[in-house]
Amino acid sequence: MGSSGTVRHAAEAQPPRTGAPARAVTRTLSDDPLGGTVRRTVLPSGLRVLTEAIPAMRSVSFGIWVAVGSRDETGPQAGAAHFLEHLLFKGTNKRSALEISSEIEAVGGETNAFTTKEYTCYYARVLDEDLPLAIDVMCDLVADSVLEAADVETERGVILEEIAMHDDEPGDEVHDLFARAVYGDHPLGRLISGTEETVTPMTRRQIQGYYRSRYTAPQIVVAAAGNLDHAAVVKLVRQALRGTPLDTDPATPAAHRPASPAVRTKPATTLVEPKETEQAHVILGCPGIDRTDDRRFALGVLNNVLGGGMSSRLFQEIREQRGLAYSVYSYASQYADSGLFAVYAGCAPGKVDEVLNLTRAELARVAADGITEAELARGKGMSKGSFVLGLEDTGSRMSRLAKGELLYGDLMPVDELLTRVDAVSLDDVNTLAAELLSRPMSLAVVGPFGERDFSA
Template sequence: MTSRSARKTARTSSEGRAVARTQTLLQGRNGIGTVRRTTLPGGLRIVTETLPSVRSATFGIWANVGSRDETPSLNGATHYLEHLLFKGTRKRSALDISAAIDAVGGEMNAFTAKEYTCYYARVLDTDLPLAIDVVCDMLTGSLIDPADVDAERGVILEEIAMTEDDPGDCVHDLFAHTMLGDTPLGRPVLGTVDTINALTRDRIARFYKKHYDPTRLVVAAAGNVDHAKVVRQVRAAFEKAGALTRTDAVPVAPRSGARTIRTAGKVELLGRKTEQAHVVLGMPGLARTDERRWALGVLNTALGGGMSSRLFQEVREKRGLAYSVYSYTSGFADCGLFGVYAGCRPNQVHDVLRICRDQLDLVASEGLSDEEIGRAVGQLAGSTVLGLEDTGALMNRIGKSELCWGEQMSVDDMLARISAVTPDEVRAVARDVLGQRPSLSVIGPLKDRQAARLHEAVS
């Protein structure tokens, strides 16, 4: 069951502290897989999934802030801040932070996306209190020291350079810009050399204070964890840092809205002296809350999600025109993207694009066969379960679900939704999404005549 039918309980401490509301969101069998949520008076949400059979635990804190929350001059600030939270707090130096987790054989990292940021540590279950203390300290007590800001600037500039040296990665940033333009969703998560060089300590500190309020955070833990103990430890850490003073605060709601992407037939070419041409041909997709996303997931799997997919068979297996070819979807709160990627020799780029465009048009007009859809349903269901076989993946699932949807869905419910997708639903979403005029992003050493022909793929 989902959080819509959650069982609620209330708790008040013996010291008379404000009430924390606890809900059982998903009831597992014999306690295994049970998901609970506690909302503290300061608006901080804590969700856990209990798996007593494992010896590890992953603890993470999700912040409802990403690169789409940045102004043009702040582009890259969210990711910059992610780096800086590892640089030291009032209690720990940067070395203390890393050494504490290394000393128990754990792993700690973070990632920044367009709409959220996550900090996490994976440790043995007996070391979970340490992980909670370290990660909570990072989130609530960062110094953002001016010297660290200057030192980390060079690290981030190197990361940007590293990304630009990988055209197979960089082309996806170019595709986002092609489709969404100079908007927060269209700009790169890392920022640019110019924006990173211009960011100051004070601007980053203000960004931190604004977006790392407890009402915008979700704490998630999965593995051999005890929900009540996690809540007590997290609450103590945040209260000690003075971060739960607003007893009447409530969590911010998941992002929402309705953004229409009108880009069609646009071509962007970035000339690079690479051995391959890297292309993304795509169009607007679906927002992550769109009920058709399950059918789109099946469509994406059948079209370009594996070795038996249409695109893999047509481009690689039958013709040997590319080593890597696949399709993918990106869903945001208010819009989405659907793309087809391929990397090939520059003199074969037009053949690859023609085949990809022909397949998109064919599936949009005629749909997929029942056999293809059935195979894709099985593949998607299997990969969904296999992708949740460790505590890190489970922490990601419950943390992101709470932040982005405000509810939880069990694995059984997810499998049921996938299995319930009908051929008619897949064909309908194929018409809606693939029937749109595509746009194109290319990185490679294309000559003028080759470049001029790129518009053929989107005409």
């Protein structure tokens, strides 16, 4: 596909800035008995490459992670990160959109991408022998997309349809409504996709500016897991990025997003979205803790006990014993400087009051009396099991590498994480429950309720 402008070239090499590495620096992070050998290389540009070599696998998952998400947008930019995610697959100076997809599919591989509130990921999964192709294609589309004007208009239509489809899914919409109830106009309270009002007027120039100002080498982590050789991956990445806008002057990697100052949340409030649905969708919750808080391991156990599975208190009380809801669960979302803890339930509209009363009563009971030793053991076992079982495929291992580097600045070994979960005491969980579950709760409701006042 042809470029809509001039072909971009890398800047001429300049002397390294103070503190920036003059050459690639590689070190081994771990040789985990539950995994493979993990190595990390920092390129002179500040881009980081992490790999986990797992010789027993015959596949490789390769991902390019950018420390840019919807929370980094201004109000008028809302949806720019997600818009860009769509556009990068539409063509580069070397490949058309069809060539991008067909080259990977021709070897049985798969590609995809997703945008979150704090980062964007582009990834491919291929046979180990096809890793060089995956690296070349994925680096090409992330580093050197042309963003043709015609493609901007095409994808604008696609995204507007995606937003409309989302509005037709009340089970998804209620989560966005709850985020708005807690965060208000803060970027964490906005839709990742943006809205019709922000996506419709967004120009190619605005998206291009966002692309080039945000997608810089120090903000990017490349991660791969499977049957691979670290040195070969680094060499292939450098070759693929040579001459692109990511082949830049020496720089130091960007620091991970700071935990302070903490995001200011709104006072507890109730938001209702009237919609003629067969089922009501409700979320009751409060601000939680950020992802670096040492209490996150206790929170994981508490979440498992309250609503993390079929044996949890809420599932047993609301679904198994009373049959009031098909789906009921609790969850914790954690960001660099904030977090959420909430309970979701989907039920018949006439049963909403009973479901909410039971949920509030259970949260109050755990806040006052805590959990039991048996529940503690079960909650810890669920945390450890879900984590280890989640490492059974290359995609989850690749994600673990990237998130450790991008979100925490390091990679916690598997054994250490399991030890941290084992160290959670009954007092840790009950102290956290007493503090967290006593906070004023916000409520989000989507369903056929007209002007009903749930705040009472």
